[in-house]
Amino acid sequence: MNATDPTPAPDSLSTGPLTAVTGASGALGGRVATRLARAGVPVRLLGRDPARLPDLPGADPAPPAPYGDGEAMRRALAGAHTLFLVSAHESPDRVREHTTAVNAAVAAGVERIVYVSFLGAEPDATFTFARDHWDTEAHIRTADVRFTFLRDSWYLAGLPAMTGADGVLRGPGGDGRVAAVAHEDIADAATAVLLADTDATGPSHDGRTYELTGPVAFTLAEAADELSRVTGRTITYEPETREEAYASRAHYGAPDWEVAGWVTSYEAIAAGEMAAVSDAVPRLTGRPAMDLATYLRTHPDSYRHLLTEG
Template identity: 80%
Template sequence: MNGPLIAVTGASGEVGGRVARRLARTGVPVRLLGRDPARLPDLPGADQAPAAPYGDGEAMRRALDGAHTLFLVSAHETPDRVRQHTTAVDAAVAVGVERIVYVSFQGAAPDATFTFARDHWDTEAHIRTAEVRHTFLRDNWYQAGLPAMTGADGVLRGPAGDGRVAAVTHEDIADAAAAVLLEEGTAHDDRTYDLTGPEAFTLAEAAEELSRVTGRTVSYVPESREEAYSSRAGYGAEDWEVAGWVTSYEAIANGELAAVSDAVRTLTGHPATRFADFLAEHPDSYRHLLRDR
């Protein structure tokens, strides 16, 4: 195989796994990273690194040694996620990685409504200060999350008001990421791309689409902040995690996820996927809504 080595983190996950498969199909050198090597996909021509948790600098340096580019999928939400990210970035720089492509979130800012988007901003800021070429891919909400967050009772509830969300598919994110990673020049250096669907819609409109495909009434129930915290109190999650869930909806209400970008089309050459088309292509995403209707 020819070309610089691309290290893909989160290769057993929804985004990293899709990106790894796309890269492997092209024949470029790929190294797969993850916390549990047993869960990494077996892809032709791809190397599998030993266990490499983001927060373990020594393990990350071993895993990234010899890599030219790091595709850094954001870690699972934890209170110390920024520290994990910065440790991974520092490890990459220490072993000579020349470029980092980081999966961030649309609206990342120090004062973002969505608390986890603030983590992304802090990570971006750390990458900007490192001596490394970089590209930020700021994803919107995942379209797959909309049916997943709809209860078996057919109710999608949250404090999103009448705000709109330009949700995007995992497939479009992976296509865009692969296009950026496979560009060996500097065209994407110091660039930030918002990855969105082709339209922004309300959660009430999402519920209407789910009603159409399931043949049952699916509804959106807007909640107040107090109602949102109360309805999620029984999950046993920690306060910081519940705050992330609630504020993700509030970011929609505040208009922070409504902007539609043409980055998917620009990077991939194909239009971003409509929510209706995603549902048509992924009936498993709403199968729980078909039970006991």
């Protein structure tokens, strides 16, 4: 259990409605599944590789069920009351995969979907993948199911990860600001939503959209300064033009749609679309959201590749 995990260990066997958690072998789904299991909630674990699913009390591992396989998803979700839907890996078919998974959930009798979306999800968002989230949200709204949307900001983990071994964080982010958020904070907020009562005596999150951000918005240059302090070497931010950004990423050999997603994620920062600071994390969890300095101090593995100059 993470030190910030607010959920108590269960005193008895898991009871109550079944919650299905997708991406349960991943950074976010795994944290949420662990928190639910510790709270005594019966959990069904879905993941791309069942062998990598965590061993949790009261948890039921499902057989492989790709989002795009409606029948497999329907079988995996049979008997589930709530679906925690972590968005699929980026692909040209991502929206179709999401809508297939949602349709399968409704067909299986799922009554509520808590969907992990993205900050600034709009049909004309600068960040191309955020448009996928808007389309998915729109489909869920038309389905016969209760829903809550968790719109996450950039992950704090992404900042050191996107900094090269040469000590340069480069991209067309300009002087824009981003209120990046920790996986732990998203998991705690999601758990609060999933555990909340929805009757007349308790809080209802039905139909709500929560923007999950860190406590402050900062520039990428400020992020580089923080990385410099924690690594003890000079880390710099190199603002790029769009053309420079595409050129500097060409060596990866990634498909055009994927490179466009990488580049436009920075351009969304430059456009001011990632600067929002929300109080949703402290409202849902009862504690402050983690800032970048705290994240780096408590996650040294995230910047280990920067400790030796390349």
